[in-house]
Amino acid sequence: MANVALIGAGGVSRLHVAAWLKADGARVVGVSDLVPELAQKAAGELGSERWTTDYRELLDWADVDAVDVCTTENTHGQIASEAAARGKHILVEKPIATTLADADRIIDAANASGVKLMVAQTHRFYDYSRSARDAIDSGEIGTPVYVRLCTGGGFWNQDWTGKRISPGDTGGNVVTNGVHLADTLNFWLGSRPVSVYAQARNVTSAHLQMDDYFMFTIRYESGAIGVCELSRANVPRSNSFESTTILGTGGELNTGTQHSSRWTHGDGGLAFGEPEIQQGFDAEIQAFVDCLAEGRTPPVSGEDGRLALEVCLAAGRSIESGEVVLLGEGG
């Protein structure tokens, strides 16, 4: 039974809490959050007696084997590298960090102390993504050479008020949400990204100085094309358009023009069924726990998380410059 401490009890950690409660082979023994009420509430839900507002105090607890870092994106570098130095295994929310320097700091610290590091790229664990990868691995469509992943809807259904809209804290939309898409493409195509070209628009969020729509094209070492698109600018807001095509040298995987199994024409217009959000978190956290129990290498490495971040940082630079950005240049 692994003992886990949850660092950060707001935002996405709500989904982690639900997953930890179901996890087989681990329990949460402590929670920290800067907001005492959040730490206390999560600790209560998880059946943990201990909570604190200082994560360093939690790292002192000798019975903690692993930490789950769900804090604001730009704090991952500091917190996760400290946890590694204290010998704790690490599950860190995506993006691994908001800079490559911070990502390296985490990876280096984990390597130095020999702890396991997994980046919570949840989309690797969703059924849609896993089943596509399984189909690719089965050889059914030959070698994948082209992926077009379109996802999106109207304005966020998450809290983007307060600091959530600050690029300095989150890395901005292209980083914090883009890593899902970049990592999924990397996961499916199994090749190394070479360059990125991106476009972004501020369509419905004129007052927020943020792009609510972006798309980018990745050229892969294998010659494959990766295209992804994330819109939070659809009008009406209920229009969550989803469509994915994977072309292989011997076939095709295609969702058609809509992933959703349900759509409703109501007085509010056309609405699509929401994807099951919790499932990916449950699978991801169980995978982490299993790696701890069996001493295996986690399925999403620090390098995987860093690569997704690198793609998205390059996309951000491409949006600024209007040019193609080669990976491995700058940082």
Next chain:
Amino acid sequence: MAIEKIGVAIVSLSGQQNSYAQALYDNPRVQIVAVTDDDPPAADEQVNRRWAEEHGAPFVPDLNDVLSRDDVQAVSLCSAIDRRVAVVRKVAAAGKHILGDKPLTETLADGDAIIDAVDRAGVKMMVGHNFRFNPAILDARESLKRGDVGLPWAIHSEWVIAAGARAAAIGELRNHAMYPLDAVLYLVPEKVRSVYAITGSYFFDNAKQSGVEDMAFITMEMDRGIIATTSLGRTPVQHTNGYGGDQTIRVMGTHGMLFLDANRPSWTAHGRSGTTNLTYGPVQMSSMVEHFVSCILEDRTPMCSPRDARDALEITLAALQSSRENRVVKLPLPA
């Protein structure tokens, strides 16, 4: 009262002529008055003669003899692309209207020469971008003009054909990109300012051997910051939905989203011969020919002009260059 007809000469049965000629033959306001060619190789002449016999039209070996006749108002022109400028000049100078095959030219300079020849002669010319006449695209244009989705700020198109054992010898971009590009420019009539593309030879041996692409993804930036993309290619595997591929367009607007599927309306038939898609309703090739005929009879300017063909070619050439050099290519290209 007899309906007014135009006399049309079929020039060369190569390229897409079989489709054009059949649609012309089937049009009640068209009389096929001659089948001819411009200096054809012997094999072509056999094909020309056979079609003429099968359709009860006179075969006339020499194009010059056809162009001097008063009963020829228009020609359907599919002679080889490297002879096209010369033939268009000759036909236009004779005062005949022209339906020209796609791709219209290989180079922008040839495109300019054709535009110049047609303008000087004052004849009408339409290029066979028949995809624009798909009922879904014509309907979408009206919807966008009505403001159904507000102002478009992005347009995403897919034009992937799932058929055949070979990629086009000239590459699928030169072969087919004019269809979605022409439709994109028709639906969102803004100038393209920059082009980025990745192409690959993934599926067909002949594409790999000759280094031409069978798949491409193009991102364009238009005036007013509008994003336009096109997936373009050919895949060897029969589509599971029975379609001949995916031909879709999605327009993102300030007040809504428009999605069109050019393979609908249709029945999906699961039958003894497998799964096939049975489209019904107006046929784009017939609609295109009807438009051409109407424009001649009513003295209007046809859509899909040589300028439109040049615009699509310019984006295509920019896309090929962009993929070779892995950089964004700005338009206009030098002619």
